[in-house]
Amino acid sequence: MRIQRSIPAIYLTVLLVLTGCLSGSGTTQPQSPSPTPAQTTPVTQTPTVSPTSSTPDIHDKNKRAMKQPDPDKEVIVENQWNQSVTVHVRVVREITNTTVHNERYQLDSGNPSRSRSVYDTTAADPDGIEEFTVEVTARNTTKQVMIRTSMCYGSVYAEIREDGELYLYYAIC
Secondary structure, eight states: OHHHHHHHHHHHHHHHHHHTTTOOOOOSSOOOOOOOTTTOOOOOOOOOOOTTOSSOOHHHHHHHHHHSBOOOOEEEEEEOSSSOEEEEEEEEETTTTEEEEEEEEEEOSSOTTOEEEEEEGGGGOOOSSOEEEEEEEETTEEEEEEEESBTTEEEEEEEEOTTSOEEEEEEEO
8 A cells, every 4th residue: 555655756756857856956046847748747636526516316316206207117027937827917006996907928938038018007098106006926826016107116027937936026216
């Protein structure tokens, strides 16, 4: 660590000697070195960010995203297991307590395109930010998540994992 700190000092000393600033001429009058490109060394400054910077805080971005409607939320099913699986997907629009999607899907194994979108909340034409419950049943297991049609929420993913387990999740900011 001491070596790294002394490198700039050594560089500066060599630069001053080469430009004549530390010459041993013995004169009492200060020498005025002639300008050369070697004297103008670039100075790199690290920009500082003050707490009152105009850069918005991530929490502020998230708060704004929670308040901005985004009706486009897909329900995506995927089979990573080595066997075919029947998946039942039910989507309920919470504000009206109505089922807006209720279908079964046969997901084959070994198919390179085992992932597919089976529903999008835009089909329900949500009015602003609404809540939807996505319920998925596969292999005698039922799981559900609730999402909102805001910019902060992502799509819902229902995966049958390699071990045959149902895994249901979504992204949120």
